[in-house]
Amino acid sequence: MIQQIVPPIAVHFIWHPNDKIYSIIKDFRRHLTRDIERPFSRELNIPTFLYSSKEEEQAPSNSPKKLAEKDVIFLFLSANTLMFSSWHKYINSLPTQENYHIVPVAVQKEGMQHTSEDPLKNFNCIRFFEWKDKNKTEYAILNLSHELYRFGLKDIDNNELGVDFSVRLFLSHAKKGDTGLKHAEKIKQFLDKSNMQHFFDANTISPGFKFNKEIENYIKKSTVIAIESDAYSSRYWCQREILCAKREQRPIILVNSLEKYEDRIFPAASNIPCVHITAKPLKEKDILRILIAALLETIRFEHAYKLLIYYKNQKWIDKKSEIFARPPEIQQIVNILERENKRRNLIICYPEPPLYKEETEWANYFNITVSTPLWSYDKYGTENKSLCIGLSISDYKFDGYNTQNQNLDELKRFSQSLARHLLARKHTLIYSGDLREDGFTQFILDEATVLRDRLQIDKLFVKNYLAWTLYVDPKSLNVDPEIRRWYANYCTVVEPVYVSIPEDVKKLIHNSKFPKPNCADDKYIWSRCLTEMREKSIKESDIRIFSGGKFERYLGKMPGVLEEFLIAYNECKPIFLVGGLGGLIEKLCISIRNKELAEEFTEQWQISHNKGYKKLQTIASGYQHHTDYKEIKSIIEDISIDKLAQQVGLTSGDYIRLMVTPFIDECVHLILKGIKNFSNKEICK
Structure with a gap:
């Protein structure tokens, strides 16, 4: 039986794209999730999911699933949700099971007519349309927060009096x-x-x-x-x-x-x-x-409190731990020790993220262990030997929250949390490409920089691999000075690896002119350089972790995350597939579990969704470097989850949870658990 993590609360938002309510939802959601600009902030960390569409007549393809002990759904109603038949039908089909609470919000007065029929019959709406423009955002956040408190944390129903909660x-x-x-x-x-x-x-x-x-x-x-x-x-x-x-x-x-x-x-x-x-x-x-x-x-x-007690019951943290809702203080420790007759070996667990090391130096004096569910200073450096762990994480095409129901910032949150815990355990991270501002490389290096100062670790490295086409100056064909300056800002944590141009494509560079990816011939050069980069970085990796990934508008011969997966799989590298955060890896996990290839992995789909792809394939085929989609189908449909799990030190049940869970803490927990169990025995037979 697969053990499923069930957090205390999950929050879902449903709205029509014409109602212009997303800015309010975005502001409220910002209070529920940890700020990616301040990854060590002490903020709420509640899972959130979003449902809408790009087309006004099209209702979301997915409905909220039962994911938590209590799922709270904020349903924004208007004339649009009432008059567009697909939306009306979608809302009427929402489930009404126990601990699945719908909070209707009337964006327009007409939206209140939804409460004349199931599943909203006789529901009282939050009357958003009555608020004046002045302080409307603040009133919205206060009202939505109150309903989240009421339905997410209290065992009540609509019949109880307000004073009771x-x-x-x-x-x-x-x-x-x-x-x-x-x-x-x-x-x-x-x-x-x-x-x-x-x-x-x-x-x-x-x-x-x-x-x-x-x-x-x-x-x-x-x-x-x-x-x-x-x-x-x-x-x-x-x-x-x-x-x-x-x-x-x-x-x-x-x-x-x-x-x-x-x-x-x-x-x-x-x-x-x-x-x-x-x-x-x-x-x-x-x-x-x-x-x-x-x-x-x-x-x-x-x-x-609810989350930490749940983690204690799941044995993530010591069953003897004292639970704190904020980081512990010396006076509180003294009170506990006095209450427990000066008991030693006290264990205190508080919410993520961990404290600065300087903040917990007093704990050693009292012989106390302070930790978070994923972190303990007395364990993080002794779990296993240092490994080179490659990350294949990238965002994907936004679809208006029609089928992809998580914000793309969840991938960045995942990369921050994962980088923090892997680097703290003195592993080396390997990441390829992406020097965009606010890209994944920057997020990982920012996390490493902060972590190095927090933990006072002398050696803390991220290896960043760059393909020739990504680092050369188009004028001189040498390393771009801007790239060197970019790395200089992170010189204490990053080691750049400039991957040379493949020998077989050097002759294709005409008149020392840099090939911009504007035509099929030059796109082929880019694809070969990117493949070379991926092969080099994966060869240096002991383990690879995959999440996200796009199917369209890529620069290689196939989607980059897919190519890295296939190279890693063929090299028999241990692989963690994090599928619950959306993107290509979600589709890959579904294909592996169902033993049936998703259409996005077919050549026909790629040609129809990527302009000029057919011509690129023709040119690449002439050099024997094209993408073989029959081989991709054979590989993916033949993959054994049991073998994937065994290679990374997880049970098959744990690995399936990793493939489907949308909860970042659970993803990181399972990856750390696998790495801890990981051994160097021969794994490719």
């Missing part, structure tokens, strides 16, 4: 006319005059004159909003409130509203999210920003 807020602030008091009163007044009482219960503002049981008990059930004014950290009762919240492991956000100066920020008021506002009277937008931050941190906190 409201987020309790504790407004911690200095008193006696201070800015903090004014801000707290503004927040309270805003909530009392709005319809948000069913979002937040903020009926208690701490009197601050005595830290009694009533206040302490309220903090134990609340999200604390600490309003940092000039006087805040000097107030004893404010300090007590923060310490209590930390001791009880409650969500906290800090609202920075300093006017002039604070002589000492209270140390306990750190390691938490911070919202900056001006010290002047709060505006509506500022209040919304504070409430959004409080709600999102509450979601992050509860989601982190």
